[in-house]
Structure formats: C-alpha cells, structure tokens
C-alpha cells in the first residue's frame with residue numbers, strides 16, 4: 400500500500416472517532432464526516448463532538 404511508503408512521523412494519521420477513517424492529524428476537520436479533528440485533539444470537544452468546557 401502507498402501508505403506504507405510514508406513515514407508515520409511525517410503523516411501523523413489518526414483515526415477519526417466519528418467515522419473511523421484515517422485522516423491526517425493536521426486536518427482541522429475530518430474530510431469525510433466534518434468532525435472537528437483539531438478541536439478534539441486540543442480537548443475542546445469529546446469524541447461525540449460535545450464541548451468539554
């Protein structure tokens with residue numbers, strides 16, 4: 400697979416907690432479902448998209 404040729408450190412893929420697809424960590428939102436990846440990584444929302452504050 401193409402993914403195996405890339406270094407994990409460079410791609411930094413994570414699994415979207417909502418749609419369970421692999422997305423680039425730098426994504427602000429999931430390109431598949433629109434989940435707020437950045438906000439989730441920063442702890443502003445939980446995996447359900449609810450505000451933690």
Ligand SMILES: [Zn+2]
Pocket residue numbers: 415416417418419420429430431432433434
């Ligand atoms: Zn998603």
